[in-house]
Amino acid sequence: MRPDDLCPFCSEQEGCSHLFISCPRTKSFWASLSIDFSVMTHVHDIEQLWIANPFLEPNQRMRTTVLTCVLWNICKCRNAKVFRGEDETNAQISRRCYDDLRLWSHRCFSSSAKDKLIEWSSFFS
Ligand SMILES: [Zn+2]
Numbered sequence: 001m002r003p004d005d006l007c008p009f010c011s012e013q014e015g016c017s018h019l020f021i022s023c024p025r026t027k028s029f030w031a032s033l034s035i036d037f038s039v040m041t042h043v044h045d046i047e048q049l050w051i052a053n054p055f056l057e058p059n060q061r062m063r064t065t066v067l068t069c070v071l072w073n074i075c076k077c078r079n080a081k082v083f084r085g086e087d088e089t090n091a092q093i094s095r096r097c098y099d100d101l102r103l104w105s106h107r108c109f110s111s112s113a114k115d116k117l118i119e120w121s122s123f124f125s
Pocket of ligand 1: 010
């Protein structure tokens with residue numbers, strides 16, 4: 001966060017919920033994904049993301065991996081703005097999600113989990 005605690009995108013008060021859910025910049029990214037965006041209207045903090053399950057992934061570990069990947073890359077988008085003055089596109093964020101899930105699939109112990117992560121990476125391509 002900036003010393004003044006203001007969001008680098010919209011100048012609202014910055015916090016976790018703002019960064020990952022309610023910031024207009026983040027909403028734009030969520031809306032760019034092929035999910036039922038109406039699910040997100042009931043999400044007001046990060047924990048609720050796991051319950052809302054916007055990717056409709058029934059497996060909890062897989063859901064956590066995909067959500068973590070998305071949140072990680074939203075954070076990287078914010079850092080690109082704060083530290084390099086770069087405005088990333090939704091396509092750039094999606095591409096990093098794709099790359100990360102492919103990379104993480106190499107660390108899976110089971111081939112079924114690896115296949116599932118590769119399948120999820122395609123969602124972001
Ligand atoms: Zn904001």
